[in-house]
Amino acid sequence: MRAFGVLALAALIAVSAAAAKDFHPGDLRVCNARSCVAIADQDVLNAFSSFYYGGPPPARARAPRLRVPYFQLKYTNGYVTGIVATTQLDRFLSYGVNLGQFSRGRWYSVPPRAALGLRQLTEGLKPMRLTRTAVAKSR
Numbered sequence: 001m002r003a004f005g006v007l008a009l010a011a012l013i014a015v016s017a018a019a020a021k022d023f024h025p026g027d028l029r030v031c032n033a034r035s036c037v038a039i040a041d042q043d044v045l046n047a048f049s050s051f052y053y054g055g056p057p058p059a060r061a062r063a064p065r066l067r068v069p070y071f072q073l074k075y076t077n078g079y080v081t082g083i084v085a086t087t088q089l090d091r092f093l094s095y096g097v098n099l100g101q102f103s104r105g106r107w108y109s110v111p112p113r114a115a116l117g118l119r120q121l122t123e124g125l126k127p128m129r130l131t132r133t134a135v136a137k138s139r
Contacts, residue, residue: 045115
């Protein structure tokens with residue numbers, strides 16, 4: 001009986017930890033140099049939650065060329081989690097979010113649902129152009 005209680009408590013803690021990683025509309029924003037757009041689509045947010053904090057390890061991607069379009073991904077507190085680049089917004093470079101999931105200086109494939117959502121949200125935003133300085137911020 002005591003073992004069951006310990007297992008139940010461990011399961012409750014695991015569920016609580018996973019729930020703490022859920023994004024809600026507006027928790028994550030996509031930004032250019034001047035403005036940000038809140039990500040409100042829960043499917044897109046769920047894709048980012050799994051990408052950042054769980055699910056299968058993210059697939060690595062080739063580094064994009066310099067000068068390709070890119071946007072920042074920011075939490076509401078202003079912390080830049082990383083950048084998404086290319087015209088398809090399908091490559092991600094971490095700026096320090098979840099070091100257990102992402103390595104410094106490595107590019108990763110953005111989940112297709114998340115990339116599609118970002119492309120739709122940024123249709124009217126002018127992208128920044130990828131520079132060595134932007135890449136060097138990876139940690």
